[in-house]
Amino acid sequence: MARRRKSERLSAISGIWAETGPTSRFLIGTLIVAAIGLIGLTPKTLFDTELVWPYASLVAAIGWGRSGLGFRPMVVLVVFGLAQDVSAYAPLGCFGFINLAAFGASSLIARSFDRERNPLISTVAPVVLYAVSFVLVWLFASFSGNHLVQLSPLVNVFVVTYILHILTAPVFDLGRRVGPLAGSMS
């Protein structure tokens, strides 16, 4: 009985989310990224263990990219990137570039290979995009620091960011679909 009530509640939430427009979805996504980023600015230690914090803007970039290119996501991603640059003491423009590159690549993959939202591509493409993005972070950090930086912290962030992606991917779906190619089987 309780399980049924719970599933009804969940279906009601998903129903509301399905009716939500792209602008509202975009605003909610922006707020979520801002909240995660602001919490991430504070010292994060739990029982003397330093917590790894995800790059929420990257999740947003890949999520929003699947719905096609748009000016608003681009502007917001650049702004988030600048905030990340300042907080991470990275060269200005570094995270903005990575966010936009991930956004563009996600859009390109969605347009070229994922018009039908194939489950295999939907699973593999984000992993590849995150991997490429984190390789870019590693490259920029190494060039900026004049030495090869450690990979293990980045791998940890990669894993945590992908977990965040699994949990919040639907929130960053703007609801706009890149339509199937004319003449394709659907």
Next chain:
Amino acid sequence: MARLRGKRLKARPVRRYALIVALVVLFAVLLAQTSPRLRAWIDPARTVAADQLASSARPGLWDRISGKAARDERIRELEAEVRELTRYRSVAISMAARLEAYEDMLNVMGEPPVRGVTARITSETNGPFREAILVNAGTLQGVQPGAYAENEGGLVGRVVQIGERSSRVLLVADFNSRVPVMGEASGMRAILFGDRDDLGTLTDLPERGSFILGERVLTSGEGGIFPRGIVVGEVVERGGALRVEFGMNRGRGGFVRLMPSMQIPRPEEFPAELPDPESAIETDGEAGSEEGAETAASDALPDAGAPGGE
């Protein structure tokens, strides 16, 4: 329908071009920062942004409505006044002690009064870029350029950027930090820098001798930033090499104390006022005649004091 499709097709390339232009611009900004001159322009903007980011030190809307902001402002003013007066008091105490020392020992300089600001760590950067922390104290709280940070475990780093309400501290664990250190027991000198495995690496070691395993590593005071004797860490052995385990990691209470650097002025900053060579010659001439007179007088003296001397 056809018009709508045409509109979409037109709009998409514009977005694509915008994305490409944005990527190119951002990459150009990145490249531009490799130039030290351009970086000097960008760094102040970054400092202002970091200052805004450390907003925990700034009053919120509710604080303004409830009057808490005004009270906090007044408290800050009073604290600043107390700090200023404390500084004068410590200066006065130091002056008195120094005067006493002058009376006892000739030409011995006293130590400058130690003062500092305790600040909360508002943001930590432990990512792939530089290891740095942002603290909620800046010039308004009395942090000075070149200050260094320490916690209960030892040296934390040095201030590399100062805003009005925040400062960024480059940790000693960063690859780009260089700290002149010495062994507490061995007295060996070296330069310490952070490495990728959270341990410090010692470089520029003397040809003879080495650090002792387990001894404490202290700042040597060379370089004029860190005063001598601050604990930096402990010598440990990793992979057959002597490394340094940072002491700051033992005391992570979320606060650091920002202390002013030694700031010993260089001789060029305060050149000694030497007399003009021409006037010096003239003075020498006068001094010579005076010396002649003095010699004559001293020649006359032994005669007067001869009975005592013999």
